[in-house]
Amino acid sequence: MAATLTQDEALFQFLLRMGDNTLILGHRVSEWCGHAPVLEEDIALANTALDLIGQTQMWLGLAGEVQGAGKSADDLAFLRDVWDFRNVLLVEVPNEDFGRTLMRQFLFDAWHSIQLGHLMKSSDPRIAAIAAKTSKEVAYHLERSADTVVGLGDGTEESHGFMQAALDYLWPYVGEMFTSDAVDAAMVDAGIAPDPAALRSDYDALILRVLGDATLTVPDSRFAHKGGRTGAMHTEHLGHLLTHMQWLQRAYPGASW
Amino acid sequence: MYAQMVKSEASTDDPEKLAAFQARIDAGEKIEPKDWMPAGYRKTLIRQIGQHAHSEIVGQLPEGNWITRAPTLERKAILLAKVQDEAGHGLYLYCAAETLGVSRDELTEMLLDGRMKYSSIFNYPTLNWADMGAVGWLVDGAAILNQVPLQRTSFGPYSRAMIRVCKEESFHARQGFDVIRKMANGTPAQKKMAQDALNRLWFPALMMFGPSDADSVHSTQSMAWKIKMNTNDELRQKFVDQTVPQIEFLGLDLPDAGIKWNEERGHYDYSDPDWDEFFDVIQGNGPCNTDRLAARNKAWQDGQWVRDGLLAHARKTAARKVAAE
Ligand SMILES: [Fe+2]
Ligand SMILES: [Fe+2]
Numbered sequence: 147m148a149a150t151l152t153q154d155e156a157l158f159q160f161l162l163r164m165g166d167n168t169l170i171l172g173h174r175v176s177e178w179c180g181h182a183p184v185l186e187e188d189i190a191l192a193n194t195a196l197d198l199i200g201q202t203q204m205w206l207g208l209a210g211e212v213q214g215a216g217k218s219a220d221d222l223a224f225l226r227d228v229w230d231f232r233n234v235l236l237v238e239v240p241n242e243d244f245g246r247t248l249m250r251q252f253l254f255d256a257w258h259s260i261q262l263g264h265l266m267k268s269s270d271p272r273i274a275a276i277a278a279k280t281s282k283e284v285a286y287h288l289e290r291s292a293d294t295v296v297g298l299g300d301g302t303e304e305s306h307g308f309m310q311a312a313l314d315y316l317w318p319y320v321g322e323m324f325t326s327d328a329v330d331a332a333m334v335d336a337g338i339a340p341d342p343a344a345l346r347s348d349y350d351a352l353i354l355r356v357l358g359d360a361t362l363t364v365p366d367s368r369f370a371h372k373g374g375r376t377g378a379m380h381t382e383h384l385g386h387l388l389t390h391m392q393w394l395q396r397a398y399p400g401a402s403w
Numbered sequence: 404m405y406a407q408m409v410k411s412e413a414s415t416d417d418p419e420k421l422a423a424f425q426a427r428i429d430a431g432e433k434i435e436p437k438d439w440m441p442a443g444y445r446k447t448l449i450r451q452i453g454q455h456a457h458s459e460i461v462g463q464l465p466e467g468n469w470i471t472r473a474p475t476l477e478r479k480a481i482l483l484a485k486v487q488d489e490a491g492h493g494l495y496l497y498c499a500a501e502t503l504g505v506s507r508d509e510l511t512e513m514l515l516d517g518r519m520k521y522s523s524i525f526n527y528p529t530l531n532w533a534d535m536g537a538v539g540w541l542v543d544g545a546a547i548l549n550q551v552p553l554q555r556t557s558f559g560p561y562s563r564a565m566i567r568v569c570k571e572e573s574f575h576a577r578q579g580f581d582v583i584r585k586m587a588n589g590t591p592a593q594k595k596m597a598q599d600a601l602n603r604l605w606f607p608a609l610m611m612f613g614p615s616d617a618d619s620v621h622s623t624q625s626m627a628w629k630i631k632m633n634t635n636d637e638l639r640q641k642f643v644d645q646t647v648p649q650i651e652f653l654g655l656d657l658p659d660a661g662i663k664w665n666e667e668r669g670h671y672d673y674s675d676p677d678w679d680e681f682f683d684v685i686q687g688n689g690p691c692n693t694d695r696l697a698a699r700n701k702a703w704q705d706g707q708w709v710r711d712g713l714l715a716h717a718r719k720t721a722a723r724k725v726a727a728e
């Protein structure tokens with residue numbers, strides 16, 4: 147791929163990575179609707195999902211423009227199959243319980259906020275504009291998810307147990323956010339986006355502080371599951387998610403909703 | 404309605420106080436939580452506002468059923484925002500009920516163990532995407548007819564909650580109509596979905612207003628107290644009159660062969676819903692009662708450790724603060 151990757155192709159892949167992360171995570175969070183532990187959480191989770199869907203419209207909208215094949219954000223969201231998705235594996239794992247959902251949110255929000263901070267200085271003004279618009283929402287997501295992780299980690303013995311189990315399960319999915327490939331190299335060269343690997347030290351500092359306040363233990367292993375952001379190998383979960391999300395568009399092609 | 408067949412309590416209070424209370428209501432004054440009120444007024448309101456709140460909460464489920472299958476990003480966002488509003492309505496209403504001396508947790512327990520009810524409409528399933536249109540259009544539409552007059556209800560906190568709710572409800576009804584209009588004007592398959600949704604939800608929507616209350620003692624007392632503002636039949640007729648032309652505008656078939664314009668009355672005639680079915684649903688035998696209540700119970704039980712954990716952390720934080728001072 148690296149040898150034949152044009153600048154526009156790389157940019158398209160990069161935009162899919164941004165938009166697919168928010169699309170798939172927004173979908174996962176929206177699955178909670180009506181089932182949260184307390185009414186305020188129902189409202190807050192819906193709010194997060196709404197922000198993420200709005201961000202998806204911007205990222206995938208721009209991706210469609212860059213691709214130049216006349217595809218809308220909806221076309222990209224609803225008519226691609228698993229192998230064409232470029233989200234990290236972290237966002238596609240199932241919600242399981244409220245603890246895992248909020249831990250996943252926190253681990254993603256921390257990366258997302260740092261990433262958007264860099265993208266606000268992107269050489270591509272369209273990307274800088276989206277980053278500026280969405281970074282305030284994401285700062286709020288991070289504040290909320292961090293507070294909840296601390297509250298539940300440092301809550302009861304039982305809630306601590308749920309949060310530690312969530313962290314242990316999700317930790318192997320963290321490393322993928324910091325892997326680099328030819329797409330990233332092209333983005334760095336053009337001043338469009340930072341090298342993912344370069345975000346790791348800021349990220350570690352942020353999450354170690356919060357997880358420390360939450361009295362949680364970060365696993366030693368640096369092992370990372372990979373294959374989402376390159377599309378090489380998603381989890382089994384993504385296909386099931388897409389069968390829900392894409393069903394109407396697939397079953398009634400060409401209809402307008 | 405969202406509060407159906409609310410049994411009102413007879414009053415055994417001091418007749419003089421009662422008369423003075425009634426005079427305040429007749430003069431259009433608002434009753435506030437700290438004011439004296441008859442025990443029956445308080446009890447009836449707790450029942451009614453509680454039932455209304457529960458309806459908003461359980462009402463998240465039939466629409467939540469389609470959020471993960473919404474056909475476009477925009478539709479998904481609109482539907483999510485709508486269901487989020489409903490949760491907010493539940494919150495305002497629980498807060499209003501709390502001013503009467505009952506906690507949100509107590510009300511929730513009563514919903515979960517079946518002592519309190521929620522609207523019959525939410526015990527019907529949502530089976531195709533057009534239901535997301537029909538629910539907003541018909542269900543929120545019917546709710547609005549009940550809630551607009553309740554903005555003038557005598558109990559201050561309830562009235563103010565209704566004012567906030569009504570602002571959002573009209574958006575819900577409009578977005579619902581927009582969904583169903585798109586479907587009614589869409590492909591043959593979409594039109595079929597729209598017709599199916601209308602046919603299935605029409606009579607359940609009429610049932611929302613409750614059985615005829617022409618000779619109900621409860622209604623008379625609640626109307627005197629301005630807790631109930633119109634009779635069930637008045638509101639039902641108004642609903643039919645406003646909805647039939649919309650069905651015609653959509654080009655859908657009328658869901659009831661009994662619908663006919665009555666020149667003499669200046670209203671549409673329509674068939675009565677099957678009230679046996681209504682009482683079945685109220686008694687727990689609707690198509691979704693068991694599942695709806697199970698979903699709420701599961702959410703509450705699964706969430707116990709979360710509520711406990713956050714509470715424990717808040718206490719620890721407060722204790723640390725005190726220790727540091
Ligand atoms: Fe509502
Ligand atoms: Fe509603």
Ligand SMILES: [Fe+2]
Pocket residue numbers: 489543571572575
């Ligand atoms: Fe509504």
